[in-house]
Amino acid sequence: MAPVTNGRLLFTGIPEVYAIAGKDNVYDTSETIDLDNVPLNGGMLFKILVLSIDPYLRDKMRGPDSDAGESAYKLGKPIEGFGVGEILRSENSQHPAGSHLVGWFPFQQYWVGNSVQYSYPVAPMKGVPWSAHVGVAGMPGSTGYMGWKEFSKAKAGETVFVSAAAGCVGATVAQLAKAEGLKVIGSAGTDEKVEFLKSIGVDVAFNYKKVDTNEVLKKEGPIDIYWDNVGGPTLDAALANSNRYSRFIECGMLTVYNGGETYTMKNLNMIYRSEITVSGFTIPSLMPKYPEFYVEVPKLISEGKMKFNEDITVGLENAGAAFEANQLGKSTGKSIVLVAE
Known part of the structure; x- marks a missing residue:
C-alpha cells in the first residue's frame, strides 16, 4: 500500500486568551505514513478513532518557559489528549492487532508507539460507543x-x-x-x-x-x-x-x-x-485505587442507568474549531472528535 496522509493538529501559538483555530493550533497534512511497512520497533501502530476535547487542555498551551513545566505542549508538535486507538499492527504480545486501547494519544490519525500513557484495554459493548470511553466511561467520568x-x-x-x-x-x-x-x-x-x-x-x-x-x-x-x-x-x-x-x-x-x-x-x-x-x-x-470504575460505569451505561450527552465533531481537521467552541462554552455536551469510524 502506498503511503497515506497522516493528518495532525499542531500546537502553533501560545494563546492570548482562548486557543484560536488556525492560529494557535493548525491542522497539518504534510506528514505521510506507510501503514504496511512503517517500523514498529517492538511497538504498535494505532489508528486513532476518537479524541477528547477538554477544558484543561488549554492549560497545557503555555509554552516551554511557563510554570506548566514538562506537562506543557511543545510548539510545532501535535496537541495530546485522551483517545481510543485501534491497533492495526503490533509487535507487543500484550496488545495484539485488532484490539483497542484507551489512553493518552497525540491528535493525529495514525501513531506508532511502544507504550501508551494512562492506557487500558477496552472491548466493544452493546450501548457503549467508542466515544463514551473518552467521556462518561473514560477520563472525565473517572x-x-x-x-x-x-x-x-x-x-x-x-x-x-x-x-x-x-x-x-x-x-x-x-x-x-x-x-x-x-x-x-x-x-x-x-x-x-x-x-x-x-x-x-x-x-x-x-x-x-x-x-x-x-x-x-x-x-x-x-x-x-x-x-x-x-x-x-x-x-x-x-x-x-x-x-x-x-x-x-x-x-x-x-x-x-x-x-x-x-x-x-x-x-x-x-x-x-x-x-x-x-x-x-x-x-x-486516584486511578490505581478504583479499578472497578472501568467495569461498573460501562455496565451502567449499557443498562441505561447512566445518562450522558455528547457533542461530536467529525474529522480531525475540525478539532481546532471544536476546541475553541469548548473554551467558549458553546459545546452542547461532552466535546469529542470522531477521527475515524
Whole structure:
C-alpha cells in the first residue's frame, strides 16, 4: 500500500486568551505514513478513532518557559489528549492487532508507539460507543466517579452543589449523588444544558448567566458538599452558603484557564468558620485505587442507568474549531472528535 496522509493538529501559538483555530493550533497534512511497512520497533501502530476535547487542555498551551513545566505542549508538535486507538499492527504480545486501547494519544490519525500513557484495554459493548470511553466511561467520568468516592463522604439527605454540572464530570457526579439519596443543585451556562440536568434528575437546575448563584444557594442550601469545576465567584458563593463540616472538592478552575484578571475571594474565612474540608486532586493519583470504575460505569451505561450527552465533531481537521467552541462554552455536551469510524 502506498503511503497515506497522516493528518495532525499542531500546537502553533501560545494563546492570548482562548486557543484560536488556525492560529494557535493548525491542522497539518504534510506528514505521510506507510501503514504496511512503517517500523514498529517492538511497538504498535494505532489508528486513532476518537479524541477528547477538554477544558484543561488549554492549560497545557503555555509554552516551554511557563510554570506548566514538562506537562506543557511543545510548539510545532501535535496537541495530546485522551483517545481510543485501534491497533492495526503490533509487535507487543500484550496488545495484539485488532484490539483497542484507551489512553493518552497525540491528535493525529495514525501513531506508532511502544507504550501508551494512562492506557487500558477496552472491548466493544452493546450501548457503549467508542466515544463514551473518552467521556462518561473514560477520563472525565473517572474524574467524577473517583473524586466523589474518595472525598465526598456523602450521606443520604445531604445537599450537594455541582458547578458546570452539565459537563461530563459534573453530570457523572450529579447522577452518583442522586443515586445515593442527596439533594442535588446544579448550575450550567445555557437553558439547553439546564434541561439536560433536569433529565438526569438534578433537583435544582439553573442557568448561572440568568440567575444569581448566591441567591439560589441561599434559598436551596446550605450545602454540605461542593463539587467545584469553575472556581472564582461561584466558589465564593458556595463558601458563603456552606454548612458546618462541609466538604469542598476542587476538581477544576475554568475561570482561570484562559488567563485574564484573577477573581478576589471574599469568603475564604468560611473555611475555618464552617470547618470546611477542602480537597484538591488530579485524576492520575486516584486511578490505581478504583479499578472497578472501568467495569461498573460501562455496565451502567449499557443498562441505561447512566445518562450522558455528547457533542461530536467529525474529522480531525475540525478539532481546532471544536476546541475553541469548548473554551467558549458553546459545546452542547461532552466535546469529542470522531477521527475515524
